[in-house]
Each structure stands twice: as structure tokens, then as C-alpha cells.
Amino acid sequence: MSDTERQVHATARRAKEAAAELAPLGREAKDAALHAVADALVAEAASIVEANAEDVQRARRAGEPGAMVDRLTLTEERVAAIAGAVREVAELPDPVGEVVRGSVLPNGLELTQIRVPMGVIGIIYEGRPNVTADAAVLCLKSGNAALLRGSSSAYSSNTRIVEVIRGALEKTDVPVDAVQLVPGAGRDSAQALMRARGLVDVLIPRGGGSLIQAVVRDSTVPVIETGEGNCHVYVDEHADLDKALAIALNAKTQRCSVCNAAETTLVHRAVADRFLPRFLADLADLGVTVHGDDAVLAHDDRVVPATEADWGTEYLSMDIAVKVVDSLDEAVAHIREYSTSHTEAIVTDSQSAARRFVSRVDSAAVMVNASTRFTDGGEFGFGAEIGISTQKLHARGPMGLREMTSTKYVVTGDGHVR
Amino acid sequence: MSDTERQVHATARRAKEAAAELAPLGREAKDAALHAVADALVAEAASIVEANAEDVQRARRAGEPGAMVDRLTLTEERVAAIAGAVREVAELPDPVGEVVRGSVLPNGLELTQIRVPMGVIGIIYEGRPNVTADAAVLCLKSGNAALLRGSSSAYSSNTRIVEVIRGALEKTDVPVDAVQLVPGAGRDSAQALMRARGLVDVLIPRGGGSLIQAVVRDSTVPVIETGEGNCHVYVDEHADLDKALAIALNAKTQRCSVCNAAETTLVHRAVADRFLPRFLADLADLGVTVHGDDAVLAHDDRVVPATEADWGTEYLSMDIAVKVVDSLDEAVAHIREYSTSHTEAIVTDSQSAARRFVSRVDSAAVMVNASTRFTDGGEFGFGAEIGISTQKLHARGPMGLREMTSTKYVVTGDGHVR
Structure with a gap:
């Protein structure tokens, strides 16, 4: 010794x-x-x-x-x-x-x-x-x-x-x-x-x-x-796109250096053409660098091609990964593969979509129509917190x-x- | 790999x-x-x-x-x-x-x-x-x-x-x-x-x-x-000695090979002369080997001198360590030093003694006037158990x-x- x-x-x-x-x-x-x-x-x-x-x-x-x-x-x-x-x-x-x-x-x-x-x-x-x-x-x-x-x-x-x-x-x-x-x-x-x-x-x-x-x-x-947060916002095909825009922007940009900030936005293909132009323009205005898959790249030439590493990165900076998915289940599978199980959000007006997302996403907090930024001891009414556990024990x-x-x-x- | x-x-x-x-x-x-x-x-x-x-x-x-x-x-x-x-x-x-x-x-x-x-x-x-x-x-x-x-x-x-x-x-x-x-x-x-x-x-x-x-x-x-149990029964100066005898014998001998069986009995000096002769005789009748400190040795020549190792041993057999203590606080200190924090029992009719023991003994279960053998998922009404945790997390x-x-x-x- x-x-x-x-x-x-x-x-x-x-x-x-x-x-x-x-x-x-x-x-x-x-x-x-x-x-x-x-x-x-x-x-x-x-x-x-x-x-x-x-x-x-x-x-x-x-x-x-x-x-x-x-x-x-x-x-x-x-x-x-x-x-x-x-x-x-x-x-x-x-x-x-x-x-x-x-x-x-x-x-x-x-x-x-x-x-x-x-x-x-x-x-x-x-x-x-x-x-x-x-x-x-x-x-x-x-x-x-x-x-x-x-x-x-x-x-x-x-x-x-x-x-x-x-x-x-x-x-x-x-x-x-x-x-x-x-x-x-x-x-x-x-x-x-x-x-x-x-x-x-x-x-x-x-x-x-x-x-x-x-x-x-x-x-x-x-x-x-505690604390590692590769958090996701999923914009469902049944999302109210105004709410989706507000939530996805807030989750990334309100304070980008913290663990409950979002790092990836997943967008259902059915709403991608209506959602992405507004989202990408607002992100650019706010100074956010977008790392996108091919479908996202097609929308905006300021988008940087996303690599495999981007999906697993907790940027903690004004960077975001954006991907278009074909279904809620593809979004859930992506999250299960890359998430640190901190917080994921779905934006949807569909009860059945919300129910499926909540029951299948295995994270400490799952948000429905709310920003990932709410995962916080103060916001939850605990008064103070010693940290945010991303493990399942205790x-x-x-x-x-x-x-x-x-x-x-x-x-x-x-x-x-x- | x-x-x-x-x-x-x-x-x-x-x-x-x-x-x-x-x-x-x-x-x-x-x-x-x-x-x-x-x-x-x-x-x-x-x-x-x-x-x-x-x-x-x-x-x-x-x-x-x-x-x-x-x-x-x-x-x-x-x-x-x-x-x-x-x-x-x-x-x-x-x-x-x-x-x-x-x-x-x-x-x-x-x-x-x-x-x-x-x-x-x-x-x-x-x-x-x-x-x-x-x-x-x-x-x-x-x-x-x-x-x-x-x-x-x-x-x-x-x-x-x-x-x-x-x-x-x-x-x-x-x-x-x-x-x-x-x-x-x-x-x-x-x-x-x-x-x-x-x-x-x-x-x-x-x-x-x-x-x-x-x-x-x-x-x-x-x-x-899970499962390691160096459990103690403490017979307080205010114990009903009939209850103490029943509990201390049951805790050791009802099934000696399990983790919630008692391994050490601590006896307050004020009741040692009245309690030990009956307890040691009954243990001998039941075939239990007693490992005792000097005060216990003085009572019965079948008692084996206890070594330091005895206090820390989970016998899981028909052996028991017995020690006379001067106070409840000495019993608590002994337990804090040697226990595996599974289950400890106090036998007492004193509310203040029970309260002090319960608040100061840092074990998964603390029994008042009951055998250590009750720490069990079935007994607690849980229906089944996967084990008994002796740690504090989760x-x-x-x-x-x-x-x-x-x-x-x-x-x-x-x-x-x-």
C-alpha cells in the first residue's frame, strides 16, 4: 500500500x-x-x-x-x-x-x-x-x-x-x-x-x-x-411541426454545453420536406453546424455529411446530427444503438406513437412533446441534485x-x- | 478477446x-x-x-x-x-x-x-x-x-x-x-x-x-x-430472559446453514449470570460448540476460548461465538466492527434501548425481540426472493x-x- x-x-x-x-x-x-x-x-x-x-x-x-x-x-x-x-x-x-x-x-x-x-x-x-x-x-x-x-x-x-x-x-x-x-x-x-x-x-x-x-x-x-447525455429528439410523422421546431431548437440551443441538451434530431420521412427547411434555416441562423445524412444534405448545402462517429457523439457544442428515418421503430432502433440512455424526446400528436416510443425507449427520462432540457433535479421539483444517473441500478x-x-x-x- | x-x-x-x-x-x-x-x-x-x-x-x-x-x-x-x-x-x-x-x-x-x-x-x-x-x-x-x-x-x-x-x-x-x-x-x-x-x-x-x-x-x-450473514443477537440488560433464550437459540439452531442464522450472541454483563447458565446448557444439549470470551469461559468448561477470528466468522454450522459486553454501545461497536450488515437483533423491553440499537446498527435488517431468521423474502411477504442484498446501493x-x-x-x- x-x-x-x-x-x-x-x-x-x-x-x-x-x-x-x-x-x-x-x-x-x-x-x-x-x-x-x-x-x-x-x-x-x-x-x-x-x-x-x-x-x-x-x-x-x-x-x-x-x-x-x-x-x-x-x-x-x-x-x-x-x-x-x-x-x-x-x-x-x-x-x-x-x-x-x-x-x-x-x-x-x-x-x-x-x-x-x-x-x-x-x-x-x-x-x-x-x-x-x-x-x-x-x-x-x-x-x-x-x-x-x-x-x-x-x-x-x-x-x-x-x-x-x-x-x-x-x-x-x-x-x-x-x-x-x-x-x-x-x-x-x-x-x-x-x-x-x-x-x-x-x-x-x-x-x-x-x-x-x-x-x-x-x-x-x-x-x-452520471451525466453523459447523447440525447435525441424524434419528430414523428404525426408531430405538430411548430411544436417540433420549438422543441428541437430549444433542446439543442438553449444551453448546448449541458448533458440534457440534444445532440441528434431524428425526423420521420413523411414530414421531412415540410420540417427540415425551417429547422435547418433556424439552426444556421443560431450558428449551429448540422451533420446530416444524405436526405438532410439534399436540403441545404451548409450541412456537413455525418459520419458514423457523429451518431455516437455528445457534442456539448453548437453542433447537431440530423437524420431522416422511415418509421418510429427505426428511430427507436437508432436511439437504442447510440443513446447514452439519458433523455430522449418524441414530438407527436399520436397517442399510439407516444405510447410505443415511451415503452420501447430505454432511457432515464422519456419526454413527450417537451424539450430534453427538462431532465433536471430542479425542474423535476427535487430542489437540488447531486447529478443525473444514466445507470439502472439504485x-x-x-x-x-x-x-x-x-x-x-x-x-x-x-x-x-x- | x-x-x-x-x-x-x-x-x-x-x-x-x-x-x-x-x-x-x-x-x-x-x-x-x-x-x-x-x-x-x-x-x-x-x-x-x-x-x-x-x-x-x-x-x-x-x-x-x-x-x-x-x-x-x-x-x-x-x-x-x-x-x-x-x-x-x-x-x-x-x-x-x-x-x-x-x-x-x-x-x-x-x-x-x-x-x-x-x-x-x-x-x-x-x-x-x-x-x-x-x-x-x-x-x-x-x-x-x-x-x-x-x-x-x-x-x-x-x-x-x-x-x-x-x-x-x-x-x-x-x-x-x-x-x-x-x-x-x-x-x-x-x-x-x-x-x-x-x-x-x-x-x-x-x-x-x-x-x-x-x-x-x-x-x-x-x-x-448478497447473502453473507455474520448475524448477531444482543441480549440487553432490560431483556425478558425467557424471550432472549428462545430468540438466541432459534436464531442459531433452527437452521444453522443459512445466511440469516445468528453467529454471535452478545450478552449484557448485568444479566450474564442469570442468562448464560441456561443458554450454555441449552446450546450444549443441542450440540452447539460455544466459542466464548473469558467471562463466558468462566461459566462452563465446555466453552472453547474465542479467538479474534471467531468474531468475524460466518460459521454456518453448529458453532456460536458468545461475548459479554458492558453496555449497549459496546454491543453496537462490536457489531459495527464485525457484522456483514445482514441482520442483527436486540432483545429488550426498554424502548430507549431498542430505539438506540435500531438507529445505530447499520444493517439491512434490525430485529427487536424477534429472531434473525425472519429476514427472508417469503417471511417479509414478498412471495419470492432472488437473494438478500447486504449492500446499500439499489x-x-x-x-x-x-x-x-x-x-x-x-x-x-x-x-x-x-
């Missing part, structure tokens, strides 16, 4: 002990701690911005692109917004203790299944230092200890934010070790976290596809896969506080034996 | 295609298929017993112990019992399509979270050929394709049972490839299944601890850990049909955009 591994596992053991203290705490104690954290973030905003300046300077010197530097940058206003988000989490209902089901068994045993914290949640994430506070607070509210492993690019900011949070927790009932930064920001510290089975209950990677795939491949700790779709819990059966008898 | 891996992955691809056909089938179609399977098992009982005889003969020649040979053996009566169990599964409610939650969002979008099949479930299991039919049928009823990888010791029986099931499915709406035996019974075929990420949605190992740990370590497919405790499903969000609008 390397030094880093030893250090990371020692941190995880402290987290496990803290989790045992944190789990039985009631909502009042947890919310008081969250408000203390928010107060401390506001009070220490200047020192957080100062620590952040080191990360920003390093990124600038390394010639990082402006958008990346912007995502990294904290100002006192941004820190205040983070503190505000912490207070919003405090307002959310506590998922812990909820009775999921309950009954009296024929032999008189009382059976209840209740929601309990997971224990220790490891979060492996990339550049944005606001994730540090967000993730810590969602873990605390759901009764879990947080082990945070941010990127080296934000190490100075993350270190200071965690110091401030831990300082605030000292005066509360929540144990300080319920929030810890994993020592080191190298690849070995992430690896050590992935191998801490028995100490860490679940790992949630937040970031790009390569980060997520690396965690899925290497972790012996159970992982919840949680699927936006993960709110409830999805950060497990359950436990409590069985009460009066001397019952078999 | 080896030949075995290619073959296993080809099998998994067929399973994935079958799963897409199976998922939208309604209960009527699935139940009709289950009854056809039951009919075929009865009709083909003789050929199944004949195939089984080869496995039994091989086991006898290899000098396997009698209990193992018995578990492997099928008779026409046992095949009839398997068919009866298949019909019982057909009687259970279909979990697929259940609305888990639903609401109308402020913007008018209709949000429903519905239960959907996982897709392809891989089951890796040991000797007993009845698991082949049980697992296949639970997968079918929950809308999942089953990839079965049994042990080489039952290969002939398993092959015939799967042939019979597939033959029965040919005349139903359920695709034949919804039930397949993984080709080969060597270690490489299990490994290939564990690496079939993207083709297999979840792997459930059923068997001993070493099998389960190997799957957990090597699989890139998400795994549900399912915890007995896994019935509902735990073999995932969910999907269906969002219906009328041209909604953000």
Missing part, C-alpha cells in the same frame, strides 16, 4: 466513524449545521476568493481557455450565491427516516422499511470549486459523510472551502470529519478512493465522460454513473436527496421465533 | 435483444409463459432427472459429501416442486409499470416515475440446479432477460432445464433468448460475464462468500452483493420482484420548452 493509499484510507476511516455519528442526527441538528456553514462561507468569502486567486493565476499561466478560467473563478458574489444554495438545501425535507413501506405480517411482526443514509459518499469531480460546497451540503443533509476529491486545478480553493466548512461544523452537532477533502489531487489519490471498498459506500463521479468511464472501470466501490435520472439514501428494515416482535 | 469471451458476449447480445422485446410485454403474456414453463417442467421431469443423474454420478465419483450430493439431486417430486414454485411466481403481482411517484409540475408538465425492467440480469450461482428455474422465472416475471451461469457440477441438469424452459417459451410471446445458459462452466466464462458491461445490466452472485467477493472484485458490470435486505426493476421518468408536455 502506497503512502497516498494509506492516507486516503485513513481519511475514509475517519469519514466512516463520522458517518456513524451523523446518521442518527435529526433534521434540526443537520439544518443548524447547514446554516452555520452558510454563515461561515459568507464571513470567510474574502479568504476563499484569495485562495481561489492562486488557482486562477495558475490556470491563466498554463494558458487554459477563458471559459475554463471563468468556471474556476470565485468572486465574493459567487461565494454568496454558494452560501444561498446551502440555505436552500437546508429548507428541503429530510429524506432520512421516511417510511418507504410498512405492514404487520400474518404472525404479528411489524415490518417497516425506512430510509437511512448511505454512510460515506465519495465524490470525484472536476474544475468548478462550487461543487465542493454543493456536494458537501447535499451529503450532510442526507445524513452522509462526504469525501471530496476535486481536481488539482482547484486544489487551493477546495482546501480553503473545506477548512471553512469544517470550522463551521466545530460548533455544531455534526462531526467535523463528516466533510473531508481527500489528500492529494493526483491520479493515485483518486485510485485509492476507488479501492476503499468497505470504507466508502458509494462513489459518484461528476464530470466528463472520460472521468466517469475511468471510475466505472477501476472502482471496487459501487459507483453511480437511481435513474436526476438524483435528489432521496436518491442519496439507502433503506433498512426494522422488524419488531414480542419474542417471535421461527 | 478469447473464444469463451466472444461466445459469452454473443449470448449477452442476444439477451439484450430479447430484453427489448420482453420489457413492454404485459402481465398476461408473461404469466402465460410462466405457466407454459411449469407445464413443460412437469412433462419433461423424467428427462431432467435423467440429465441430473449424470451430475449426481460425477459428484459421487468425486467423493463429494452427502449433503452436497443431496442438494444436487433432482427427483420427479423435486421437479414438480420447482414447477409449483414457478406457478407461485406467476400469481405474484407484476412490478413493471407501477407508478412510483407522479405529479404535475408548476409549468404543467406531467411527471411520472414508473417501474421498468432492468434489462439483462446475470446470475452466477453454485451447485443447486433448482436455482436455474427459480432465477429464470423471477427474471421473466420482472420483465428481464436471464443469463444463467451455474456451476460445472450441475452443468448437465442446468443445460436440460434451460432447454425445457426455452422449448416452452417457443409457443409464447416471450422471446426464447430471454432465458439462456452462459456457454461453458469454467472460470473464464464467469469472468467474461463480469466484463460484459453495456450488455448485462446487473450481476447477482448467489452462493458462498468467496464466490461473491470474487464477483465484486472483478466485475465491471454493476453487482448486487436494494437492501430480501430482494423480491420489485428489487429486480429500475425506474424511468416519463414527462408529458404540450410543446414545452425552457
